[in-house]
Amino acid sequence: MKKTLLPSMALAALIGVTGCSKSNNTATGDNAAVGSEETTILRFSHFWPATAALHTDVFEPWAKKIEEESKGMLKVEIYPSATLSTADSTYDSTAKGTVDIGAQVQGYVSGRFPLTEITQLPGLSSSAGQLSCMLQTLYDDGVISSEYEDTHPLFMMASGPGAFHTIDKPIRTPEDLKGMRIRRPSEIAGNIIEAAGGTPVGLPATDLYTSLQRGVIDGVSTPWDAAGSFRITELVNTHTTMPLYSSALLVTMNKDKYESLPDDLKKVIDDNSGAQMASTAGATFDSEDAKFIAEAKAKGDTMINISDPLNDPAWQGILETEIQKYLNSVEAMELDSQTVYQKAKEASASCKS
Template identity: 35%
Template sequence: MSKALFRVCAAAFIASLILGLSTSANAQETITLRLSSFVPAKHFMNTRVLEPWIETVEKRSAGKLKIKLYPGSTLGKPQAQYDMAARGVADITWGLLGYTPGRFPLATVMELPFLSPSAEIGSRMAQRLYDKGYLKSEFKDVKLLALGMPPNMDLHVNGKLVKTLEDLKGMKIRTPSAMMGKIIKMWGGVPVPLPAPEIYLSLETGLIDGVFLDPLTLMGVRANEVTQYHTRIGVSAPVFFFAMNQKTWDRLPPEIQKVIDEFSGEYWGADIGGVIADKASLGVLKKLEQAGHAVYSLPHEELQRWQDAAAPAFDEWVKRMEAKGLPGNAVLQEAFRFKTQLVNAR
């Protein structure tokens, strides 16, 4: 063998070794995913829901998966979170369905007034509707990881304590969804749609008189600093989603997919999000009282007036869905069935 040929063969052999080592090293590389959160870093959703979920999934992956959290709308606005997951701007996102009105029509059944008794039960109801197949077509653009709901919303204002329906008349109230906007109108208020990050300044400047928020989000966006009066109403809540980019999901090794699936669904939405949120919200109300805020619970008779005034929302919702060719009544009846099952199981 000539020296020239020997050198060529030797170089090829060394290159194959290097390539083999490189391939082996790449196979051992940790997969890193980006998770987008539109709320501030210290918000309950980040510290008590997303971060514990990340820790659990990373641990169960035995170091093969890392998830980096990007809070505070770093990767995109609140209204863009679903599309960010669909397009791959982020690998995983969470967001409120109410920020894109009309896009998830059947899922809004869970936003009907007083339908969800708590964050835990509401989250289970929403997830089971999806698992039963009623909502799957609405999330076909992504790999849906879970649906969930926060604790029910109360009314928080900075000018006066609202004790009756008449007190709400003419007040400008921030709404998180089209459904809640309709309910506010039924109660005589003026709905103002705003994403959560704009609540503080809008209250401070008087653009709005009050907000419907769950206690945890109230604290998370610091709206407690610009409201003094809190009326306990418990009027359900917006539905939120956890979604992954479908191509990202398809590229994951089966063992990583298995880990993520194991800790998604009701585990993420209800067992982590719902159970913890329901307990934490009670603590928030105590803190508000200790800080000298007025926290008022509507008497049963007055609360019934609010419920009666909002009751037409159910028939209106069914009619809107049926007019679109969607099984509105079937979905609503299934939601009632899940609610009865879950409440009776307590």
């Protein structure tokens, strides 16, 4: 009896061990399969309000398309209104991986993107669509790409020409800026304001309404879409529109996050990057400009339009001087500003609609 029982027990134990071992291997395999099919969350930070057209008409549809084309393997969570990173730190936050995707105005970080800011100089663009095309072209051609090597840019974009928005203070000539505290969105715009005798004040778009309301600044220099999106048009009643400068922007992704994706998911990102998205964003900015201009006219605001300031006797001298000063400052960084400026002019001509 004992002799029969012992071999039987040993056999049962062996079967049990073998069975457990097989079960564990299967479980490990299943877990690995499930792990490989887990959704990757991409946190997207930007500073526009959730009501802005850029958020509702560009970023949200883009995020939805990424999710659909990845069959749910990628999900973009959008954080508007600078809730995840400040307006002037989003690029660095993306580079460091604090956020996965970020949108920023390059001019918010003075001196960080000197070659890109050449595209914002007066006379190079007259619409958001044109500058968005210019920026994407110069990036794709390698003219400005060296400035973005610490991230994985998805698409370039730009707002329309800047405007001065003030309360009861028309600005027709540079002299009208004397003594005024004007918010400046970039180094180039700030230099022009200062050269005219004004005081440029650096503020992100998120702080414009309260700063103007409290009298911290006397006026705002910003494109029309931002003036409307951030409700500046509620406070001001005088506007001077001219292509004094334009604002370059971009949407970029953390490089390590992008590289960690499998090839099929990288392709989803790649298929929704580049020139087509630049065009979509540019068209949205231009549409918003037109809408807010029409609203300002309808409420009886004073509208001043200077369509070609480089050939306007009042503005020509100061603008030509500031253009050359900026190009010289970039040259002093041992960067070939003149070549980039020439390439920007060529892109301007090819992108003009």
